[in-house]
Amino acid sequence: MLKIYNTLKRQKEEFIPLKEKEVSMYTCGPTVYDFFHIGNARSFINADFVRRYLEYSGYKVKFIMNLTDIDDKIIRRANAEDRSAESVATEYSKAFLEDIKHLNVKKATLYPKATHHMGEIIEMIEKLVQKGIAYATDDGVYYNVEKFPGYGKLSGKNTEDLQEGARVEVNELKQSPLDFALWKKAKPGEPFWPSPWGDGRPGWHIECSAMSCKHLGETFDIHTGGSDLVFPHHENEIAQSEAATGKPFVRYWMHYGFLNIDNEKMSKSLGNFKTARDMFSTYSAESIRFLFAQRHYTAPLDFTEQSIQSAATGLQRLQNLFERLTTLLSAKTNGETPELSFKDYEKAFSDAMDDDFNSPKAMGVLFDFVSEVNQALVKHESPSLQFVKKAHGFIKKTAGGVFGILKIQAKESGNPELEDKLIGLMLTLRTEMKLKKDFQTADLIRNELQKLGIVLQDSKDGTTFKKQ
Numbered sequence: 001m002l003k004i005y006n007t008l009k010r011q012k013e014e015f016i017p018l019k020e021k022e023v024s025m026y027t028c029g030p031t032v033y034d035f036f037h038i039g040n041a042r043s044f045i046n047a048d049f050v051r052r053y054l055e056y057s058g059y060k061v062k063f064i065m066n067l068t069d070i071d072d073k074i075i076r077r078a079n080a081e082d083r084s085a086e087s088v089a090t091e092y093s094k095a096f097l098e099d100i101k102h103l104n105v106k107k108a109t110l111y112p113k114a115t116h117h118m119g120e121i122i123e124m125i126e127k128l129v130q131k132g133i134a135y136a137t138d139d140g141v142y143y144n145v146e147k148f149p150g151y152g153k154l155s156g157k158n159t160e161d162l163q164e165g166a167r168v169e170v171n172e173l174k175q176s177p178l179d180f181a182l183w184k185k186a187k188p189g190e191p192f193w194p195s196p197w198g199d200g201r202p203g204w205h206i207e208c209s210a211m212s213c214k215h216l217g218e219t220f221d222i223h224t225g226g227s228d229l230v231f232p233h234h235e236n237e238i239a240q241s242e243a244a245t246g247k248p249f250v251r252y253w254m255h256y257g258f259l260n261i262d263n264e265k266m267s268k269s270l271g272n273f274k275t276a277r278d279m280f281s282t283y284s285a286e287s288i289r290f291l292f293a294q295r296h297y298t299a300p301l302d303f304t305e306q307s308i309q310s311a312a313t314g315l316q317r318l319q320n321l322f323e324r325l326t327t328l329l330s331a332k333t334n335g336e337t338p339e340l341s342f343k344d345y346e347k348a349f350s351d352a353m354d355d356d357f358n359s360p361k362a363m364g365v366l367f368d369f370v371s372e373v374n375q376a377l378v379k380h381e382s383p384s385l386q387f388v389k390k391a392h393g394f395i396k397k398t399a400g401g402v403f404g405i406l407k408i409q410a411k412e413s414g415n416p417e418l419e420d421k422l423i424g425l426m427l428t429l430r431t432e433m434k435l436k437k438d439f440q441t442a443d444l445i446r447n448e449l450q451k452l453g454i455v456l457q458d459s460k461d462g463t464t465f466k467k468q
């Protein structure tokens with residue numbers, strides 16, 4: 001039975017999805033004005049672990065991650081670089097998708113963009129205005145926090161404390177300093193969309209409310225994000241969605257811990273700011289993912305040279321065994337079956353992950369398994385094929401499937417169609433050489449292909465090939 005720590009209830013709860021064996025899940029995606037940093041990477045990868053484990057457990061997951069492609073930060077960058085906000089957003093949306101792919105994060109069911117959902121966003125704001133929860137001013141539309149009694153239930157803050165704590169903002173158009181913008185009227189030179197309240201653009205919070213509602217419904221199962229998003233972003237999402245629909249918004253809220261660099265908060269001013277992309281030349285995606293998996297998602301994580309190095313070393317042990325098993329698998333060994341209870345390992349792995357995705361514990365199970373299989377292989381150099389298949393399968397399903405930390409995946413997901421076309425091209429070249437009586441080059445092609453396990457067969461109808 002899967003239990004999830006629900007930020008909203010401040011306790012672990014049994015996970016019961018709305019629909020049997022199906023999960024609707026939303027994660028706040030990036031604002032596409034720059035490359036994302038390694039702290040963001042932790043959120044994206046943790047969401048990926050959750051999604052992959054749900055799939056491993058037999059759920060069908062609809063996974064939505066939005067792209068905020070219009071925002072003050074995007075406009076600022078566009079102005080500084082004398083280009084359009086759209087070109088900034090397009091460039092960094094592309095970079096985002098490349099980087100999460102590099103990090104082996106499974107593709108979302110959909111990456112909805114804010115600028116493609118202006119209709120839904122405006123419709124939701126209209127509902128809030130009609131219900132008297134939002135009000136229009138000279139510079140936009142604001143949400144009246146006082147009108148939503150549940151405000152503060154996610155972050156555990158009450159409005160009086162927040163009022164006191166909130167710095168008195170210069171904006172006198174707002175009825176209360178806590179009120180937040182749903183729609184911002186465009187200033188000269190800013191991109192805008194038409195609305196009943198004048199040309200402008202949406203606030204950040206309403207984008208997530210409108211897009212999650214459109215793609216997952218008014219109530220859905222899991223919403224995740226970094227713990228820095230609890231307040232105000234997620235608190236405001238709840239206020240908007242629940243006030244607009246009159247229904248509970250999200251059933252399980254999950255938040256990921258911070259990532260520090262050398263025990264310090266990452267910041268541009270401290271000079272320890274690292275984008276995920278900066279890391280790619282030094283560390284493998286698998287090591288980064290493995291480092292993250294070794295820490296529970298709610299706990300803070302300290303990223304140091306030493307921690308990532310030791311992750312890489314640990315991972316190599318797992319990788320070595322997996323490659324050895326892959327070799328044994330193709331050698332079709334046929335010896336004795338070592339004694340090992342696969343069922344116990346499978347159960348221990350699931351028990352760990354079912355306990356609020358306790359990945360460090362699950363990693364412990366996986367490495368106990370690696371040790372035991374390694375020991376078995378000392379005694380039985382060529383064990384039974386059945387044993388090899390099971391051991392290979394367990395590592396592939398858990399380390400590969402749930403955590404995405406096996407290197408072999410890239411190799412296995414090759415492109416056989418392209419391969420065949422390239423071999424065909426080599427054959428055409430070889431025929432050309434023969435016609436030109438350059439038999440030396442023709443033989444070179446044949447011999448080199450043979451070294452790669454591709455055997456050519458000449459006949460009077462032409463040349464065919466066989467992969468060995």
Ligand SMILES: [Zn+2]
Pocket residue numbers: 027028029208233
């Ligand atoms: Zn969001």
